[in-house]
């Protein structure tokens with residue numbers, strides 16, 4: 001994953017600190033996107049299958065990968081984590097939280113597994129016409145790594161229309177603010193899982209975040225989700 005070296009990480013960190021999200025443009029090639037989305041029908045890659053409408057999560061479906069993850073997914077998860085851990089640690093310090101995230105993802109996963117969060121969380125999502133993903137937070141137990149990544153595997157305008165990735169932010173005593181994140185095929189959005197610190201006049205305070213996908217108007221849309229904590 002030496003391709004991560006090409007990005008301006010101080011700039012991306014600033015975006016994450018100021019907006020709660022940022023985009024890695026062109027993280028995957030069109031071929032890589034097709035290779036990953038093409039795995040969807042092959043059950044051997046996955047540990048479980050969720051039909052979103054059955055749970056009130058929206059409309060559409062997704063599958064959680066099983067271990068061992070496909071090489072490219074494993075490589076991305078392992079290589080992205082150390083870029084994000086310093087930001088996560090800074091957020092924790094500003095929010096007065098004790099937890100420290102180790103520098104290597106393997107060491108963080110060992111903590112998850114010791115806390116009985118052993119099941120892999122990377123997932124592949126599939127949306128068709130009329131499908132959408134309700135606002136949510138991907139929490140799977142007490143251990144939460146506060147940043148996650150979603151890679152758009154389909155090309156807007158060509159493969160699908162509608163289906164925008166959206167984030168909402170709820171500040172104390174304020175109404176929700178929404179942000180639409182423009183993505184092309186292969187772009188990865190990095191965003192806060194559940195909360196982040198915002199600097200106020202009397203010190204940092206906590207804002208709550210949720211993410212989702214607006215209704216797909218036509219075509220099919222696939223996304224790869226990379227979550228760094230494992231699930232109970």
Ligand SMILES: O=C(O)CCC(=O)C(=O)O
Nearest residue numbers: 125150165213223224225
């Ligand atoms: O399909 C999307 O863009 C959102 C996927 C999602 O909810 C996730 O990766 O956690």
Ligand SMILES: [Fe+2]
Nearest residue numbers: 136137138211
């Ligand atoms: Fe999600």
